[in-house]
Every structure is written in structure tokens, then in C-alpha cells.
Amino acid sequence: MSALPDTMQAWVVREERHGDPITAMQLETVRVPRPGVGEVIVRVKAAGVNYNHIWACRGKPVKISGLHPDEPLHIGGSDASGVVAAVGSGVKYWKVGDEVITHPNQSCGQCAACNGLEPLSCLQQKAWGFETSWGSFGQYTRVQAQQLLPKPKNLGWDEAACFGLKLFTAYRMLFVSCDIKPDDRVLVWGASGGLGSYAIQLCRAVNATPICVVSSPEKEAYCRALGAEHFIHRTDFPYLSTPATSAAPTEEMRQFRRKLRELTGGEDPEIVFEHVGAATFPTSVFVARRLGKIVICGATTGCDLHFDARYLWMHQKQIVGSHGCNQHDATRAANLVTKGVIKPTLSRTFAFADAAVAHQQLLEDRSSLGSFAIMVD
Numbered sequence: 422m423s424a425l426p427d428t429m430q431a432w433v434v435r436e437e438r439h440g441d442p443i444t445a446m447q448l449e450t451v452r453v454p455r456p457g458v459g460e461v462i463v464r465v466k467a468a469g470v471n472y473n474h475i476w477a478c479r480g481k482p483v484k485i486s487g488l489h490p491d492e493p494l495h496i497g498g499s500d501a502s503g504v505v506a507a508v509g510s511g512v513k514y515w516k517v518g519d520e521v522i523t524h525p526n527q528s529c530g531q532c533a534a535c536n537g538l539e540p541l542s543c544l545q546q547k548a549w550g551f552e553t554s555w556g557s558f559g560q561y562t563r564v565q566a567q568q569l570l571p572k573p574k575n576l577g578w579d580e581a582a583c584f585g586l587k588l589f590t591a592y593r594m595l596f597v598s599c600d601i602k603p604d605d606r607v608l609v610w611g612a613s614g615g616l617g618s619y620a621i622q623l624c625r626a627v628n629a630t631p632i633c634v635v636s637s638p639e640k641e642a643y644c645r646a647l648g649a650e651h652f653i654h655r656t657d658f659p660y661l662s663t664p665a666t667s668a669a670p671t672e673e674m675r676q677f678r679r680k681l682r683e684l685t686g687g688e689d690p691e692i693v694f695e696h697v698g699a700a701t702f703p704t705s706v707f708v709a710r711r712l713g714k715i716v717i718c719g720a721t722t723g724c725d726l727h728f729d730a731r732y733l734w735m736h737q738k739q740i741v742g743s744h745g746c747n748q749h750d751a752t753r754a755a756n757l758v759t760k761g762v763i764k765p766t767l768s769r770t771f772a773f774a775d776a777a778v779a780h781q782q783l784l785e786d787r788s789s790l791g792s793f794a795i796m797v798d
């Protein structure tokens with residue numbers, strides 16, 4: 422084990438200052454964690470910015486402070502690149518000095534779910550850096566050894582840190598939860614955002630067709646550069662800007678479906694890639710193809726979802742929840758980056774001192790594209 426310092430700088434959220442990131446996140450001097458059995462301490466070089474930390478800062482819709490009562494501070498951050506600084510007992514595949522990236526899924530590693538079924542169904546399953554503390558917004562982070570993957574050698578630290586949670590989640594949504602096939606049509610909401618920009622590339626990697634929902638010509642141009650050809654501008658459909666209060670198909674929803682069918686030659690999408698939630702969900706269920714899947718991993722505009730159940734059962738559609746990734750999904754997806762099939766969509770790198778500003782910008786500036794990273798070291 423290399424010598425770890427006693428203290429470090431970290432961006433900490435505490436329950437008494439829950440609110441927007443700019444006030445909730447404060448730079449503090451805290452102790453450096455030590456590795457437990459099967460754990461690794463990583464010296465963080467760069468951290469990825471994800472929407473989950475906005476929720477952590479606000480303490481809603483999930484209050485994270487109560488989730489790890491043994492550690493009354495919350496250091497968020499669910500993506501990291503860095504160098505192994507210390508390994509706990511029982512760690513087999515990593516040593517001090519290895520250059521690594523992380524995936525965010527933690528599980529117990531000992532139960533039947535972890536050893537045969539699916540680690541994501543482990544009762545101890547947690548999203549690291551969200552439901553746990555000691556995430557990547559500190560100079561050192563503590564992870565389970567199984568969370569580590571080799572850093573793609575072709576990437577800088579910030580590029581290597583920016584994609585994990587988003588790419589791995591998008592990979593699982595499309596490849597594991599939906600078994601995407603060549604020629605599938607995929608309606609991608611928020612196509613220029615973090616998840617969407619990887620969904621486009623994953624669709625193109627298997628010759629599926631993404632139909633991208635965007636909100637500006639700049640976002641369309643950005644998605645075109647990633648390989649997309651079909652676009653719907655959500656500004657042409659103002660009803661999509663606010664959470665839906667009714668489930669039954671409206672004339673606006675039918676107009677949206679007509680536009681979609683114009684682009685696909687009359688075919689409905691086999692897959693709807695959902696993470697926007699309340700504003701788009703009734704439309705997602707309505708427009709999916711018969712026997713199609715609506716795969717959802719988030720709800721940026723709200724978790725109170727409405728849909729007209731007739732269109733679900735009579736057309737035999739499926740709503741599939743998908744959350745993060747397991748180690749196998751992450752490894753497969755990261756290999757696509759190493760091979761150059763998927764390009765990290767890093768759009769801006771912030772200094773460590775600007776970590777709160779980066780999150781505030783993610784929250785307020787809807788013109789941002791792709792992914793942000795923060796240089797920690």
C-alpha cells in the first residue's frame with residue numbers, strides 16, 4: 422500500500438445546506454478513506470459530471486444523506502479516472518500505480534444475485550457516488566475492486582472520466598434491456614445530452630436508426646456529427662415542455678407521431694429511449710411500435726408518469742426499467758471506446774475549484790451538449 426495522506430480536499434454536500442449545487446457543494450478538508458476488504462483507494466485525476474449529483478445537492482427526489490448514516494458527509498461523483506493509490510486485502514487484479522476508470526455499480530459480491538443472477542438485483546446494490554459517499558469529487562475515492570476497469574490508453578484523464586455512467590447506462594438500456602437489433606428504429610429523447618449522445622453512437626454501431634429529439638439547430642448539428650440523420654425539434658411540439666397531466670393521446674401527440682412516421686417511412690420505433698420522464702412519457706408509450714419497448718432510466722422532468730394503459734396492453738408494448746450497469750456491461754461498453762467505435766462526448770472540462778459551477782451550469786444552461794468533466798488532480 423502506498424502511503425495515503427491523512428486529509429484531502431473534497432466537494433461535500435451536507436443535509437443542512439441542501440439546495441442548488443452552487444450553495445449545496447462546498448470545498449472542505451476531510452479525512453482520506455482507507456480501503457476495506459476488497460476495496461481500492463484511487464487518487465482521482467478527473468471526475469465526470471452527472472445529473473444524479475443535482476438530486477444529491479437538492480436532497481430530492483431521493484434524499485441521499487440518510488442513505489449512508491455511518492458517513493455524515495456526502496462526497497458525490499459517479500465517474501472517475503485516476504491511479505490506484507492503495508489496495509485492501511483480498512484485491513486480486515489491481516495494484517498501486519494502475520491507471521483506471523470506474524463503473525458505478527456496487528453490490529455485496531457474496532449473495533446469489535451477485536453470483537449467478539445479476540449484481541444489479543443484489544439487495545445491497547448501490548450507485549457509488551450517489552447512494553454511497555466517497556465519490557469522485559474528492560482527491561481520493563474509495564471503490565470496490567470490481568468497479569475498476571483499465572483506463573483506455575487513447576484518452577486523456579478528462580475524456581476517460583466523462584463517459585462511464587452515461588455510456589454504460591445507455592449500453593445496458595439498448596443492448597441488455599432491449600436487445601437492440603440492426604435496422605431497429607430508436608426514438609432518442611434528449612439526443613444531444615449525456616445519455617442521448619451515447620445512444621446515437623450505440624445505435625449506429627449496430628446499424629440501427631436513431632430518431633433524435635433535439636431543441637435547437639446547434640443540437641441537431643451536434644447529433645449529425647455523431648452519425649444521426651433523423652430529427653424532431655421538440656420546440657415544434659410545445660406540449661413536451663411541461664409535465665403531462667393527462668394520459669390519453671391528444672391531437673398534439675398524434676401530430677408528433679405523424680412527424681415520427683414521416684421520418685421512418687411509416688414505421689413506429691421498436692425502442693423508445695426514455696429518461697425525460699413526466700413531460701414525454703405518455704407520448705413514448707403512445708408512439709412505440711406494437712410489441713415495442715419503452716426503456717426508462719430517469720425522469721429529468723418528474724417521476725409522476727402518466728400513460729394510457731390501453732396502448733400498452735392492446736399493442737403488447739413493454740415498459741422496461743433500466744438502471745446503471747453491471748461490471749460486464751461496463752466492460753463491453755468500455756471496449757467500444759478503446760476500439761474507437763464510441764467517442765467520448767466531452768464538451769467542457771472544468772477546474773476542480775469550479776466543480777459547483779459545473780453542476781450549476783448542467784442545471785441551468787439547457788444549451789450544453791454532451792458531457793462535462795472536472796480535473797481533480
Ligand SMILES: NC(=O)c1ccc[n+]([C@@H]2O[C@H](COP(=O)([O-])OP(=O)(O)OC[C@H]3O[C@@H](n4cnc5c(N)ncnc54)[C@H](OP(=O)(O)O)[C@@H]3O)[C@@H](O)[C@H]2O)c1
Nearest residue numbers: 472590611614615616636661662696700718719721744745
Ligand atoms: N438510472 C441511471 O442509471 C441513470 C444514468 C444516467 C442518467 N440518468 C438520468 O437520466 C437523465 C438524463 O441524463 P443525462 O446525463 O443525459 O442528462 P443531460 O445531459 O442533462 O440531458 C438531458 C436531456 O433531456 C432533454 N430534455 C430536457 N427536458 C426535456 C423535455 N421537456 N422534453 C424533452 N427532452 C427534454 C434535454 O434535451 P433538449 O433540451 O435538447 O431537448 C437534454 O439534452 C437524468 O435524469 C439522469 O439522472 C439515470
